[in-house]
Amino acid sequence: MRLLVIGLGQCGSRVADQFVRLNKRAQGQWGVDIVTGTFAVNTDQTDLTGLTHIGSDYMHRILIGGRKTWGHGVGKVNELGAELAREDGDKVVDAVRTAPNFYQTHAFILIAGAAGGTGSGAISIIAQMLKERYIGKPVYALVVLPFEHEEMAELRSVYNTATCLKSIHSVADGVFLADNQRYVRKDASLAMNLDRINSAIAEPFYDMMCAGEVTRFKYVGAKTLDAGDIMQSLDGWTAIGTGRSGIPRAFRFPWELAKVSFKEKGAETLRAMQAMDAAVSELSVGCSPEDAGRALYLLSAPAKDMSMDIAKGLGDYLRELAENAVIRAGDFPRGGTTVDVTIILSQLAFVQKIRDYYDRATAFAQTQKERIKETTGRLRDMEDAAKGLPSLI
Ligand SMILES: Nc1nc2c(ncn2[C@@H]2O[C@H](COP(=O)(O)OP(=O)(O)OP(=O)(O)O)[C@@H](O)[C@H]2O)c(=O)[nH]1
Ligand SMILES: [Mg+2]
Structure with a gap:
C-alpha cells in the first residue's frame, strides 16, 4: 500500500519523518516505494527546521499562519490551529499534488499529536479539505495521545485531545490511535526518547505497506495483502x-x-x-x-x-x-x-481512553465557562468602582 504522508505540528511532523525512513528501507530492501510523498505542516518555523528526512524545501515543509503567529506556533490553542489551517490549508492541498508519485497514492495519512495546538486543530480541517479536493481517495489519521503526566499537569491537554478526536473521527475514513504512554510502559528508557517512540509508532506499518507492493515473484504471498484489503479493514477507531x-x-x-x-x-x-x-x-x-x-x-x-x-x-x-x-x-x-x-x-465500538477524554473535557469546558463568568463579573465590579473618576484618554 502506498501512502501520502502529511505530518501536522511538531509531533505529527516528526512521526511523518519516520515514514520517510521506512520508505528508504523499502527501497533498499525491495526496490519499491511505500510512500509517495511526505509533507510537514506547522505554524512554528523552528520545528520545521528540526526535521531530518523530509525534503527541506518550502513545498515539503509548509508554514501556515505565518502572518498571524510570526512563525512562533499557536501555544496549545487548538481552535487557533484549526483557524489557521482553514485560512492556509490550500497551501497543503496544492503542495501534495506536486509529489512525483501522487497519482500512485492509494490513500492519505495525516499525523498529529492530539494534545498540542497546531496539529490537534489542523488535522481535521486538512482532512476535510483533502476529501473535498481528491474525491475517492481515503484519508486516514494517525493521532498520538498524550503522556499521562501531561494530562495530569494540564487539563487543556485533555480538552485539546477530546476535541481533536471528536473532529477527526467525523471526517477521516479511519483513525489510528497511538498512545504515547503505552510506549513508555513497554520500555521505561523510552520516557525521554521521543525519537524512539516515533520509530515504534511507525514500525508496525512497514510490513503491512510492503506486502502488497513487493512484486518479485519469490516474495509474493499465497494470499497477498493488497491496498484494497487494508482499506476494507479500516473504519473509525483503529489500533x-x-x-x-x-x-x-x-x-x-x-x-x-x-x-x-x-x-x-x-x-x-x-x-x-x-x-x-x-x-x-x-x-x-x-x-x-x-x-x-x-x-x-x-x-x-x-x-x-x-x-x-x-x-x-x-x-x-x-x-x-x-x-x-x-x-x-x-x-x-x-x-x-x-x-x-x-x-x-x-471499527472499535469502545475505547476506554477516548471515553475518559470526552468525560473529562466536558467537565473542563463547564468549569471554564463558570470561571469566565465569575471573572467577568469581578472585572465589571472593579470598573464600576472607577465610574466616578475622569479618564485620561
Ligand atoms: N510521540 C511523540 N509525541 C510528541 C512528539 N512531540 C510532541 N509530542 C506530543 O504531542 C503533544 C503536543 O503536540 P505538539 O505536536 O508538540 O504540538 P503542535 O501541534 O506543534 O502545536 P503547538 O506547538 O501548540 O502549536 C504532546 O502530547 C506531546 O507529548 C514527538 O516527537 N513524538
Ligand atoms: Mg509546536
Whole structure:
C-alpha cells in the first residue's frame, strides 16, 4: 500500500519523518516505494527546521499562519490551529499534488499529536479539505495521545485531545490511535526518547505497506495483502500492533530437512501464535479485540516457516479474540530470521481512553465557562468602582 504522508505540528511532523525512513528501507530492501510523498505542516518555523528526512524545501515543509503567529506556533490553542489551517490549508492541498508519485497514492495519512495546538486543530480541517479536493481517495489519521503526566499537569491537554478526536473521527475514513504512554510502559528508557517512540509508532506499518507492493515473484504471498484489503479493514477507531518471535536456526544436514518432526511443526505454529500474542499486547492503544468490527492480520516470515496450517491456526486464534469482527488476512514470505505478525483492529465500538477524554473535557469546558463568568463579573465590579473618576484618554 502506498501512502501520502502529511505530518501536522511538531509531533505529527516528526512521526511523518519516520515514514520517510521506512520508505528508504523499502527501497533498499525491495526496490519499491511505500510512500509517495511526505509533507510537514506547522505554524512554528523552528520545528520545521528540526526535521531530518523530509525534503527541506518550502513545498515539503509548509508554514501556515505565518502572518498571524510570526512563525512562533499557536501555544496549545487548538481552535487557533484549526483557524489557521482553514485560512492556509490550500497551501497543503496544492503542495501534495506536486509529489512525483501522487497519482500512485492509494490513500492519505495525516499525523498529529492530539494534545498540542497546531496539529490537534489542523488535522481535521486538512482532512476535510483533502476529501473535498481528491474525491475517492481515503484519508486516514494517525493521532498520538498524550503522556499521562501531561494530562495530569494540564487539563487543556485533555480538552485539546477530546476535541481533536471528536473532529477527526467525523471526517477521516479511519483513525489510528497511538498512545504515547503505552510506549513508555513497554520500555521505561523510552520516557525521554521521543525519537524512539516515533520509530515504534511507525514500525508496525512497514510490513503491512510492503506486502502488497513487493512484486518479485519469490516474495509474493499465497494470499497477498493488497491496498484494497487494508482499506476494507479500516473504519473509525483503529489500533495497530506488531509482534515478533525469533526462529532458532539449528544446523541441519540436508537429508534431515525433509523430516521435520511433528513436534517441530507444532513449534512453528506456536511461534506464529506467540508473535500474534505479542502483537495484541503491543497494540498502539489499549482496547479489547472483541470490540472490533473489522480485523486484519499479516504473517511475515520465511516461506518455509509458513504453511496453510499456521495461517489457519492464526485465523482461528484471532477469531476467538475478535469474535465480532470481519477478519481479513495475508501472508508475506519475505525471508529473514523472524516470524512477525501485524494486526489491525478497526471499527472499535469502545475505547476506554477516548471515553475518559470526552468525560473529562466536558467537565473542563463547564468549569471554564463558570470561571469566565465569575471573572467577568469581578472585572465589571472593579470598573464600576472607577465610574466616578475622569479618564485620561
Ligand atoms: N510521540 C511523540 N509525541 C510528541 C512528539 N512531540 C510532541 N509530542 C506530543 O504531542 C503533544 C503536543 O503536540 P505538539 O505536536 O508538540 O504540538 P503542535 O501541534 O506543534 O502545536 P503547538 O506547538 O501548540 O502549536 C504532546 O502530547 C506531546 O507529548 C514527538 O516527537 N513524538
Ligand atoms: Mg509546536
